[in-house]
Amino acid sequence: MSAVAMETTGETIAPGLIQIDTGYLRAAHTAAYLVIEDGHAAIIDTGVGHSVPRILSCLAGNGIDRGAVDWVIPSHVHLDHAGGAGGLMAALPNARLGVHPSGEPHMVDPTRLESGVRALYGDAFFDREYAPLTPVPPTRITALDDGETVVLGGRRLQVIHTPGHAWHQLSLFDEASSVLIAGDAFGASYPGYGEGDRPFLVPVVPPPQFDPDAYRATLARIRTLQPRRVAPAHFPIIDAPLAAADRLQAMLEAAVEWSADAQTPDELQQWLVEGWAQWLPADCEQRAFERDFDLDLWLTAEGLWHWRRKQQRQAAR
Numbered sequence: 001m002s003a004v005a006m007e008t009t010g011e012t013i014a015p016g017l018i019q020i021d022t023g024y025l026r027a028a029h030t031a032a033y034l035v036i037e038d039g040h041a042a043i044i045d046t047g048v049g050h051s052v053p054r055i056l057s058c059l060a061g062n063g064i065d066r067g068a069v070d071w072v073i074p075s076h077v078h079l080d081h082a083g084g085a086g087g088l089m090a091a092l093p094n095a096r097l098g099v100h101p102s103g104e105p106h107m108v109d110p111t112r113l114e115s116g117v118r119a120l121y122g123d124a125f126f127d128r129e130y131a132p133l134t135p136v137p138p139t140r141i142t143a144l145d146d147g148e149t150v151v152l153g154g155r156r157l158q159v160i161h162t163p164g165h166a167w168h169q170l171s172l173f174d175e176a177s178s179v180l181i182a183g184d185a186f187g188a189s190y191p192g193y194g195e196g197d198r199p200f201l202v203p204v205v206p207p208p209q210f211d212p213d214a215y216r217a218t219l220a221r222i223r224t225l226q227p228r229r230v231a232p233a234h235f236p237i238i239d240a241p242l243a244a245a246d247r248l249q250a251m252l253e254a255a256v257e258w259s260a261d262a263q264t265p266d267e268l269q270q271w272l273v274e275g276w277a278q279w280l281p282a283d284c285e286q287r288a289f290e291r292d293f294d295l296d297l298w299l300t301a302e303g304l305w306h307w308r309r310k311q312q313r314q315a316a317r
């Protein structure tokens with residue numbers, strides 16, 4: 001599919017399920033999903049504020065009126081997934097914002113979210129990639145509990161809370177296609193790192209809410225659910241979720257172990273680069289991996305470091 005076509009219609013991955021490239025950072029880095037059924041639509045994940053025109057153009061490209069969008073559902077409130085929520089809601093008169101209950105206050109008042117993200121990424125990055133954050137009126141928000149079902153036309157999307165990457169993470173299981181729209185609950189990858197049933201996924205675990213036990217429980221739950229495919233926010237579709245879950249878990253366990261011995265976050269990041277390279281597909285170089293997964297490796301080293309220090313502080317009490 002050509003780049004132009006990608007921008008106007010997205011990539012159909014199942015009937016009524018479309019992957020949209022939000023354009024965040026670079027092509028094929030962060031996706032949003034559009035579900036269409038009986039003239040109704042839902043948008044899962046929003047990208048950043050700059051992604052809003054792309055998503056609206058994808059709606060138009062699929063013949064969907066803005067008034068026909070019933071739901072906007074960020075998988076969690078990290079800004080590459082929810083940064084565009086306020087802008088989208090302003091453009092979609094009939095949409096409700098569905099969000100994890102712990103994420104809801106941050107959508108109404110993004111001030112704390114903004115200061116946390118500025119502290120982590122720095123002001124220059126925030127101003128370039130994320131500013132400004134638009135609040136969503138509380139009357140337009142619905143908190144989505146675990147086990148709820150969002151019904152779109154006749155199509156059922158099961159809400160599954162999938163903590164580990166963040167507490168406020170949820171995923172949606174599309175019963176019609178047996179695709180789990182996972183957000184960041186099931187790793188991240190990019191085109192060129194293995195394809196089809198063997199994508200190279202990295203368990204990205206940023207600060208401050210990474211929780212390895214919750215991450216393991218989420219992987220176990222996804223295994224039990226047995227989706228036919230997984231559609232992560234970053235980026236290739238996963239055709240063999242069970243094998244992918246095994247590799248994600250092995251990589252996570254290794255990283256948790258390394259985090260006990262590393263002396264600095266930088267050292268831990270280097271160990272992730274070198275250690276995770278054993279899972280790289282044969283035709284992928286470690287140096288390219290280090291470059292293309294740069295932000296993920298840094299975030300994960302910080303997330304593991306932050307979690308490990310918290311464990312040590314609690315043990316010392």
Ligand SMILES: [Zn+2]
Pocket residue numbers: 076078165166184
């Ligand atoms: Zn995230």
